[in-house]
Amino acid sequence: MIEVAHRTEDFPPAERFERWREWMGSTHAPVDLSSEHAADYHARIRILRLGAVTVWPSTLQPLLSRRTAKLIRRADPETYNLTLVLEGTAGASWNRQEAEYGPYDLHSQSSSQPCTVQVGRPGQTVRCVGVEIPKDLLALPRKSADRATGRPLSARKGVGALLAGFVTGLIADTAGYRAADGPRLGAVLADLASALFAHSLDAGRSLSPEAHRRTLTLSIRAFINRNLQNPNLTPQTVAAAHQISTSYLYRLFQDEDVTVGALIRHQRLERARQDLADPAQYEIPVRDLAARWGFTHHSAFTRAFRSAYGTSPSDYREAMRPPR
Structure with a gap:
């Protein structure tokens, strides 16, 4: 496991937001960031690399993040991104859809899809954990995973709670992990994300023969990976x-x-x-x-x-x- 930490407090106030923009641009897919607190921005992030999977717990002041079609054309790492809100609120809009997120809600998106995310409200400090997984690592067809992104996902019960428990336990103390543990932990996260996406595809649907066939196929893929x-x-x-x-x-x-x-x-x-x-x-x-x-x-x-x-x-x- 490779872990790196960044704090804007380590720089003069006038440089802090630009440093944050640089870190986000080099760590994740290119995004356009803005904030009312840009003159003296306070944020912290830890970046954990679990093989090809990246986990990044962060604490930050409110900001607006835009992933535009132009930025996607510039660079697309082909990842699915999950964000678990631990404290504060967030909102997202994509394809004429909107959603609000509070503690222990999960927001999912594709790096290939334009999306705008508002992190936090005025006066809030937001704590969250991001997970980025290469699309090829998910144990389900890409078209199915694409349909799952943006759907309401809860981390309070079921598969979502399993994923949240794994992530929060992972970031709580990394001292006991060895370098060889990283890829294995990343594989577990990819499996949990696959199961969560597969579960969300049938939420609220009657089990038609086609839905049953699709769910069974996703379950088989996850079973094989395990x-x-x-x-x-x-x-x-x-x-x-x-x-x-x-x-x-x-x-x-x-x-x-x-x-x-x-x-x-x-x-x-x-x-x-x-x-x-x-x-x-x-x-x-x-x-x-x-x-x-x-x-x-x-x-x-x-x-x-x-x-x-x-x-x-x-x-x-x-x-x-x-x-x-």
């Missing part, structure tokens, strides 16, 4: 866990961009690739890393890895090592 380390994870065991036939499982994924078996293999290879590139795990034998992600035969893992990435696992690890 069980990649199980060497017995196969299309047959996935079907059995969801009380459906294997043939019906295959039909569910006919409209997906990958078969169930290929999805399992790809996710396992990707997790193994991340571990091979992790400096904290350079001393762990390749065979053991492969076994961790369900590859029981080392030769089969090597062939699959070479086919997917064009190099052997050992050569990939050596190429990722920093110069001695």
Whole structure:
């Protein structure tokens, strides 16, 4: 885990808001920021990098944040962003829609969609936690995730409460975490966000056959991500866990961009690739890393890895090592 902290109080009053703008521009997708407190802006932020996932708890005075179409054309990191309000209020507007957020509400948005966010009201100090997840890490199709953004999400119950509890526990004390824990914690956050988005897609809807099919498919994807380390994870065991036939499982994924078996293999290879590139795990034998992600035969893992990435696992690890 990599953690960096910034405080505007460390700079002269006239420089503080510009420093905040610089930090936000370099840490997140480009946004246009303004504030009535710009002459002497008070804010603090911690940036926790959990592999590809970023968590940033912050305390700040009110400001207005605009993510415009022009800024999106300039740079789009292709992320989904969740903001958990802990203290104070916030409001957002996008696509002619508006929403207000209070403590333990969650705001979600896509870096590819224009959005305006008003953080705080006059006289307020706002505490919040942002989570940024690359779109490719969510265990559900992108079109489904896009539909979920902007929907009302509560962190007081259900999956939202699970996500909020995980995030607040994570930021409370990071001293006990090792560098190798970061990507694993990021994977857990991506799974929780996937489950929250999947849950919100069916909120308030009757379970039509199409809704049931979609929910089941999302549940299967999340199940696969949670069980990649199980060497017995196969299309047959996935079907059995969801009380459906294997043939019906295959039909569910006919409209997906990958078969169930290929999805399992790809996710396992990707997790193994991340571990091979992790400096904290350079001393762990390749065979053991492969076994961790369900590859029981080392030769089969090597062939699959070479086919997917064009190099052997050992050569990939050596190429990722920093110069001695």
